[in-house]
Amino acid sequence: MPSRDAYGDFRAALLADDPDKLYDQAPCGYLSTTSDGLVVKVNQTFLTWTGLARDDLVGQRRFAELLTVGGRMYHETHFAPMLHLQGAVREMALDVLLADGETLPVLVNAVLERAPDGTPLVVRVALFDATERRQYERELLRARRSAEAAETRALALARTLQQTLIPPEPPEIPGLDVAAVYRPAGDGAEVGGDFYDVFQVTDDDWVFVLGDVSGKGVDAAVLTSLIRYSVRGLAIRMAEPSDVLRELNSLLLARDVSRFCTLALLRLARVGAGWRLEASFGGHPPAVVLRPGARSLRFGASGFLVGVFDDVEFTTSRLVLGPGESLVLYTDGVTDAQNGDAHFGEERLMDLLEVLGPHPDSLVRGVLAEILDFQDQPRDDIAMLAVHVPTEEPPG
Amino acid sequence: MDAGARWNVHQSGPEGGPVLLFAHGFGCDQHMWRHVAGAFEDEFRVVLFDLAGSGGSDLASYDPDRYASLRGHAEDVLELCDELGLEDVTFIGHSVSAMIGVLAAVAEPSRFARLVLVGPSPRYTDVDDYRGGFSAEDIDGLLESLDDNYLGWAESMAPVIMGNADRPTLGAELTSSFCRTDPEVARHFARVTFTSDNRADLHQVTTPTLVLQCREDVIAPQHVGEYVHQAIPGSRLTVLDATGHCPNLSAPDATTAAIADFLRGT
Numbered sequence: 001m002p003s004r005d006a007y008g009d010f011r012a013a014l015l016a017d018d019p020d021k022l023y024d025q026a027p028c029g030y031l032s033t034t035s036d037g038l039v040v041k042v043n044q045t046f047l048t049w050t051g052l053a054r055d056d057l058v059g060q061r062r063f064a065e066l067l068t069v070g071g072r073m074y075h076e077t078h079f080a081p082m083l084h085l086q087g088a089v090r091e092m093a094l095d096v097l098l099a100d101g102e103t104l105p106v107l108v109n110a111v112l113e114r115a116p117d118g119t120p121l122v123v124r125v126a127l128f129d130a131t132e133r134r135q136y137e138r139e140l141l142r143a144r145r146s147a148e149a150a151e152t153r154a155l156a157l158a159r160t161l162q163q164t165l166i167p168p169e170p171p172e173i174p175g176l177d178v179a180a181v182y183r184p185a186g187d188g189a190e191v192g193g194d195f196y197d198v199f200q201v202t203d204d205d206w207v208f209v210l211g212d213v214s215g216k217g218v219d220a221a222v223l224t225s226l227i228r229y230s231v232r233g234l235a236i237r238m239a240e241p242s243d244v245l246r247e248l249n250s251l252l253l254a255r256d257v258s259r260f261c262t263l264a265l266l267r268l269a270r271v272g273a274g275w276r277l278e279a280s281f282g283g284h285p286p287a288v289v290l291r292p293g294a295r296s297l298r299f300g301a302s303g304f305l306v307g308v309f310d311d312v313e314f315t316t317s318r319l320v321l322g323p324g325e326s327l328v329l330y331t332d333g334v335t336d337a338q339n340g341d342a343h344f345g346e347e348r349l350m351d352l353l354e355v356l357g358p359h360p361d362s363l364v365r366g367v368l369a370e371i372l373d374f375q376d377q378p379r380d381d382i383a384m385l386a387v388h389v390p391t392e393e394p395p396g
Numbered sequence: 397m398d399a400g401a402r403w404n405v406h407q408s409g410p411e412g413g414p415v416l417l418f419a420h421g422f423g424c425d426q427h428m429w430r431h432v433a434g435a436f437e438d439e440f441r442v443v444l445f446d447l448a449g450s451g452g453s454d455l456a457s458y459d460p461d462r463y464a465s466l467r468g469h470a471e472d473v474l475e476l477c478d479e480l481g482l483e484d485v486t487f488i489g490h491s492v493s494a495m496i497g498v499l500a501a502v503a504e505p506s507r508f509a510r511l512v513l514v515g516p517s518p519r520y521t522d523v524d525d526y527r528g529g530f531s532a533e534d535i536d537g538l539l540e541s542l543d544d545n546y547l548g549w550a551e552s553m554a555p556v557i558m559g560n561a562d563r564p565t566l567g568a569e570l571t572s573s574f575c576r577t578d579p580e581v582a583r584h585f586a587r588v589t590f591t592s593d594n595r596a597d598l599h600q601v602t603t604p605t606l607v608l609q610c611r612e613d614v615i616a617p618q619h620v621g622e623y624v625h626q627a628i629p630g631s632r633l634t635v636l637d638a639t640g641h642c643p644n645l646s647a648p649d650a651t652t653a654a655i656a657d658f659l660r661g662t
């Protein structure tokens with residue numbers, strides 16, 4: 001606490017401080033210019049900072065001429081217009097040229113004073129040394145730019161990953177029409193968990209896989225990749241779809257991750273004019289079979305999730321798909337599609353498929369269009385695979 | 397999206413009147429014409445707009461590929477004229493918009509009655525014998541200045557929106573976006589503007605043209621204005637006794653008078 005006397009002395013000194021000193025030794029650079037920028041008055045602080053002589057400035061130089069060329073351009077395109085239209089400029093970052101050729105980063109505040117009739121009279125400019133602040137801000141900006149670049153790269157990576165996980169079109173299979181759709185939830189920036197795969201084991205022996213890996217993002221994508229190639233390897237060694245699922249279950253449990261999947265595995269072998277189907281489902285919605293002139297029916301039991309329980313049994317269901325018949329596999333993004341509290345549901349799907357059938361392309365595209373129309377927002381990925389046995393062999 | 401929202405179009409004056417289309421330069425927006433455009437409202441249909449990426453234009457539709465050269469903006473001008481049904485247009489372009497007007501008038505001469513080029517420069521950097529006034533390093537310096545004012549972008553909106561009495565803000569019709577836009581867009585537009593070279597386009601102008609030049613202008617020096625005048629066949633050059641690059645703000649009366657004189661004489 002200063003003594004009463006010390007405070008009194010201090011006040012007296014302050015009052016004795018003459019205005020010229022307050023102006024000249026203010027802790028900021030201070031300039032007055034005409035409305036078009038010609039310097040008419042400058043304080044000592046500015047002269048000390050810049051090393052410029054008063055006589056070289058007053059009546060000689062415009063404010064813009066004291067700036068770097070880039071700053072001069074910024075002055076003309078931003079500073080001057082804002083000053084004229086807003087009457088003031090605040091915290092503009094500029095660089096002042098010093099007598100020794102160096103530059104001084106400053107923050108500038110300026111006001112334009114007008115006569116009562118609106119005629120611009122004088123511009124008052126205060127400049128604050130911003131050397132350290134500028135360094136800090138440039139570092140911030142660099143950090144921001146690199147964060148933005150990293151985000152862009154991550155987005156591109158997610159898209160690339162996504163592309164590798166989805167075969168663009170299912171292959172051509174003689175004697176079978178095939179179609180598939182895939183629609184990731186959201187804006188496509190994140191890798192979704194749904195996938196499908198169609199591959200050949202031997203002549204007229206094909207495997208269809210449709211799955212849904214829990215979670216999203218890169219971890220889910222890595223697991224999806226693992227599952228897809230494991231299933232390819234296992235399906236070639238093991239004829240029974242339920243055996244493949246059992247092996248896959250052990251494989252996922254052996255990994256130290258808490259992710260799991262649902263999977264529909266279908267093996268199709270050509271027999272005469274039709275195809276023999278063997279299917280096993282792991283926590284996955286059953287397939288829908290469409291028959292001409294009959295009601296559609298569910299095929300397969302949904303079974304246990306793959307990669308959750310140690311001791312699980314999977315079953316294999318069998319069916320022959322005859323000429324004119326179709327089969328549809330879908331992930332839960334279809335039936336779980338929501339509009340408010342209402343779900344799209346299995347009943348609605350079965351009815352819709354009967355209307356759309358039997359061609360695979362119209363089935364999958366028709367359902368997708370209907371779902372997109374139904375749901376208020378895309379909460380989940382949507383994937384579908386459909387096959388159809390044509391009634392007649394196409395010529396050739 | 398319609399023209400009104402895409403380019404923040406504002407119209408005034410008699411609807412059937414001859415059309416004056418005002419285009420602003422790099423840095424700010426249509427408010428640059430605030431002290432000039434009003435003088436023509438009695439007689440002319442005055443149309444103001446913001447270039448894509450500036451002012452109140454729709455920032456979401458700023459496509460860096462489309463606006464990778466000034467031609468993208470010139471196409472915008474033609475689309476805008478088409479959508480608003482503007483014919484026999486007198487295009488008044490400040491700064492970079494002078495060249496945008498040149499490109500538009502060369503692409504579709506029948507659309508334009510006159511061109512008024514305020515502080516035009518067909519090329520800002522020096523090359524061979526041509527003196528634009530700047531070097532490539534200078535342009536980098538400008539981009540650095542833009543960067544240095546990058547961080548202030550979001551925060552600077554606050555005082556304007558709050559309308560603090562201590563800080564004289566613009567009139568109610570002025571928006572908070574004046575001289576402010578997305579920093580990345582501003583950077584892109586700056587690069588496109590200051591690296592453009594439209595010297596070859598000047599010779600192709602057939603529209604009656606007025607070049608309005610300031611006596612002292614760092615961005616577009618007087619000899620550049622003379623170059624533009626020489627290159628555009630039959631053009632007229634008027635030198636304003638004004639300093640700086642924005643006579644529409646610093647010398648609005650002289651600018652208005654010169655434009656009015658040109659409109660009467662052609």
